[in-house]
Amino acid sequence: MELVRDILDKQLRGRDDEKLGKVDGIVLELRDGKPPRVAFLELGSATFARRIGRRFERWAVALNRRFHMRRARYRIDFGRVRDYDLDVKVDVDAKPSPAWAWERWMRDHIIKRLPFAK
């Protein structure tokens, strides 16, 4: 597996085949005398913002806090990766997950209040 080519920035899909987001980051665990373990996938605005710069990461965190989102980044245990051929499929339900916090907020606070939303 080539982590940058096969995992990073790829579309993530949950158990329910819904789109979870993109893999914004990969967290490695460094261990003495052993090869680094691929520990987590990470997604969230803080994660991709940090890739541009620390200042953007701070903005992302502040924005999330302003809208009372619990987290600006979210980790999925790498052990939950089931497949990585076209998209990266993980053993997590998309809809209830924190990765969908903004989607749910916009759906409940804006979309559902408009006519013909369904």
Next chain:
Amino acid sequence: MKRRYLHLELLLGREIVDANGKRVGRIEEAIAQKRDGEWVVTEFLCGRFGAMERFSIHHLGSAIVHLLGATGTSPKAQRIKWDDLDLSDPEHPRLKR
């Protein structure tokens, strides 16, 4: 025991220097294998041009040259074993030898 974590996506494009301080290249890729039920990084790929994480004119130029008629292969990358790379300071990775 405190766990030490490192973000791979922030490591990309960082210059690797050898024990003498000479520039070797930039980190482009990490190869992982499944061992004893867990995925571990066995090798890093280090290329002369940074991965597209760092938008480098050199890489784009070279790639464009390959584009006009040539077969699209990227520049040869060096393989570095995991235990040859010192990542104690992730912003300044060094070769151990």
Next chain:
Amino acid sequence: MKRKDLLNLTLGIITSIGGFLEVGSMATSAAAGADFGYKLLWVIVFSTLCLIFLIEMSGRLAAVSKRALADAVRERFGFVFTVIPRLLEVLVNLLVIAAEIGGVCLALKIITGVPVAVWAIPVGLVLWIVVWVGTLEWIENTTAILGLMTIAFVIAAWKLHPDPHEVLRGLIPSRSPHDAARFWFIAVSIAGSTISPYMFHFYSSGAIEEEWDEKSLTSNRMTAILGMGFGCLMSIGVLIVSAVVFAPKGIHVDSYEQLAVVLSPALGRWGFPLFVGSLAVCCFGAAVEIALATSYLLGQTFGWNWSENSEPTKGARFALTYTAVIFGGALIMTTGLDPLKLTMFSMALTAVILPTVIMPFLLLVNDEHYVGEHRSGWIGNTVVFIVVLVASIIAIVAIPLELAGGS
């Protein structure tokens, strides 16, 4: 070819024809004809050639790699790189959609006399309802079929009996006869209106929504060639009509109102309604496409649920993006900005940002990992590379000159 495939192909071609002409191509071709006769015809042809290759590439990338353009760019080049083209595109899209909404408002103003700024929000609302409620297929088919009325320009051009030698000479690249800054500004505006990034996002996303695969490659190629080719004829029609009607009298096209009578000499009392109808329908269709393209490109960059065919509750961020884009564009038009000036400027700006969008695209359609054995040929690569690079460089020089000269 099976009957169903033939039907799909025909629809695809009609969509391309219908979608080709919009306020950008109309305004830029008309300005070109009025100010420089046939001397800018070659720009339309070269731009269209480049566009044909790019549309084919969009379809091929989607069909083989099963990823739309923005999706593939983020995946292959990483987040940090992709932010640059996407951000630029969103900004330019806002200006262009404002211009398209302005076009619809102008058509309504010509008929009713009510100012553009008043029509902006109502038009925005209708636009939003169409995108909110409609499916991709319905939207494509309706605007495409209505858009066919732009054939009026080709018929008018034919009826005006332009000098064939002059027309053919216009197909050969030439230097500016006078006012070089204006000449090249219009040239890059034509390029920007023809080669619009939003079209590639829309086309490749549509291909994914319709689940194209390797069997779709032939019809993709035919759609690109025939659809864009015929669309190009419409633009040429506008240029020729403008050249015959305005150039000899030294009339510069400064406003759409002036342009409204351009079809009358050739088509009599049908000329005016056909022009107004064409303007309204084409601009409306383009606005829908731009709104959706922006949702597609952001949705694919961030991995949202993105599908026009699903209802808004299933893709809240997708739906809110096009809502913001539509009303953002409408708001811009309430400021009373001149729609024609905005159009010309936003088209030239499109040319400036083209390399950031097209270069990664070119790399993708030559990458085995994405298109397998269906890599691009050297002709396509070379044409696209040169046209895009040249257009961008000229635009960077020409825009400030035009602004300084005062248009």
